[in-house]
Structure formats: structure tokens, C-alpha cells
Amino acid sequence: MGVIVGAFGIPHNPHFPTWADGGHPLADEIQSMYRPLALAFERARPDALLYITSDHYNMFWETLPVFAIGVAESARGASDYPELRRELPIDAPLAGEIHAHLVDREFDVAMLQEVEFDHTVIAPLHFLMPEAEVPLIPVYVNAFVRPLPSARRCLQLGRAIRSAIESSPATTRVAVAGSGSFSLEIGGPRISEDSHTGVPDPVWLDRVLQHLRNAAIDDLVIEATDEQLWRAGNAGGEVLDWIAMLGTFDPRPPDHLDVQPQFGHAFAAWALDGTPEA
């Protein structure tokens, strides 16, 4: 039986690796935001990292799956930021098992036989897993091109992923990460006065943080309507990646939670013992 040994909510600003290593004024802050997650990841000693993210128009465009899972042996990236270069292994056998389980549970998830990571994978792993090469299981949720999956459906996807991991014959220790912002506008009418990005709905950002602190996942799901996600910005759908991650374990407050309000995103970690529900 596989066990989920830790969960992580992690942002993916593409500039952070370069800023953190290049003496940017925010370098220390960025390092200090990711460090607790990296330490928790190390302590969890995972054999695999199931990584839930949203492709930013890089791998998918002409055809857009609502949900997809990568079953290739490995993948390179970042396809959209050539300065971030890394090749990472994929746990193809476990990814294939999870995929089969999801389809059996009536989640008709697309199968990706070739994968190219974009910055949403490569940038955060620069901090979460700078050296170790824990194999990934990439899972994609469409958070950008409407119609988006509902928050409830994403939570159920997380639950089905948990059931897949726990019914696996291998005793794999799996960490789960969900990547994204809570309120973010990129290049659209709601950008700030001094940038090509903005945080249109800081109230929603606080609301999501409050629900995370209270482990009020059902409330988060009820409030994360399509209208609310759009109010949160053209990247507001990314909270769906967090919601899918939150479906993989019983609700509990995070062991670590920090926020960068100016970016509309947060950093979170849950240490989990992997004990299945009674």
C-alpha cells in the first residue's frame, strides 16, 4: 500500500529562481519562503512526488484536457523559460497505476505519453528539491481556458488520487504538491499601475488563507465558484490545483503557512503520517 507522507502548496513565479540566485532585492525573502517547504519535504522522505499544476498554454493549446497525467519516463523543462533547464525522472509505473485507477473511478483523465515541463514545475522544484531527484507524477488541471472543472470535481479528483495511491501494491511514500496563486492577473485589464501583473482580489486571498488555517476545505470548495475564480484574476483558477491537493488527505490545518500578498500566493506544508481513514 502506498502512503501519502506530506502535502505542499507551492507558488511558481518563473522569475524566483533567477532572482533568488542573482541578488535581487527579494532574494532573501524568496529563499526564506521556500525553505520551510524544502525542509518538510526532506523530512517526509518521499519516494515520489505527485505534482498537481496547470499548464500555462505550453504543452496544451490546440487540444485542452480538463485533467491529464504524465506517464513518460522523464521530462525536461522549462519549455517556456529556456534559462531554467532541468530533466527530471517520472515514476512511470505508479503514474500508470494511478491513471488506470482514476479511469476506473470514472475520472476520464488524459494520458500524456510525452511530457515537457513548463516553469510551473521547474521553478518551484528549484527550491523544493534542488538536488534530490525524487521522481514525479505530473497531474494537470485546466485552470485557464474556460470551462474549468468545478472546485468540487477537483476535490474529488484528489480523493480518487489518494485512493489510487493507497490501493497500490507498492509501498511507495508519496508527497503531493499543488501549485498556483489565489489571486493573480497576468497581462490583463486588472494589472497594477506599475507592473504587467496584479492581485485583483486580496480579500479572496485572505479568505482562502483563513479556510486553509481552519481546515475548512468544504467551505473553500463552496466559495470557489467560477465567478469567484474569475474575480481573483485570469490566473485565479490555479486554486483548483490546491483544492485537488487538499483532496488527498483528511482536512487539517497546515503545519506551515506563509503568504506573499504582493504576489497573491502562499506557501504551505502538511506533515502526514499516511494513516488511511478508518
Next chain:
Amino acid sequence: MSVYAVNKLCRRIVHEPALREALRDDPEPALRAARPSLSDDEIRALIAGDVGSLSKAGCNHFLLHQLGRWHMFGLDLRTYGERIRAAHADERRAAP
């Protein structure tokens, strides 16, 4: 405007260095060769770096901002932001 063709061009600009080079050397023939075809209005707007009108026409902003990021059509991220803010000044004033 078809919008889809502009969105697709912006996406290709991220992934195709040869297309970026062709667009910088001589934008009009490179834009005429794009498939699906861009309309004359779209080609004029792109060459002018008029992201305001492309935004108003409904182009995807994440993809559109790639024109600024990759310094296409005389844009950078600063001028991109200025033109988007100017094009949407009315609704920005009306926003809570």
C-alpha cells in the same frame, strides 16, 4: 477578428525562436504566412504593437503579454502594461 489566430501566434512566439527572428526581420510576410490566417486588422494591430485593441477584441491576456516579454513589435513589458491600462482606463476607474 478571429482572436484564436492571434492567441496561437503569441503562443508560437514563446516556443519558436525562428518565428521570433522572422517577425523581427520582416514582420508582415511572417504574419501573412501564419496559420490559421490573421486578418488584415490583426496584422496591422500586431505590427503597430497595438495590444490595446487586440485586448479589446478579446485576445487572451496571458498569451498577449508574451509580445511584451519577448520584445516583439517594439513592445516590452513596461509599454505592454501602459497600453493595456490605457485601453481599459474606463473600466479600471469603475472597478471597486
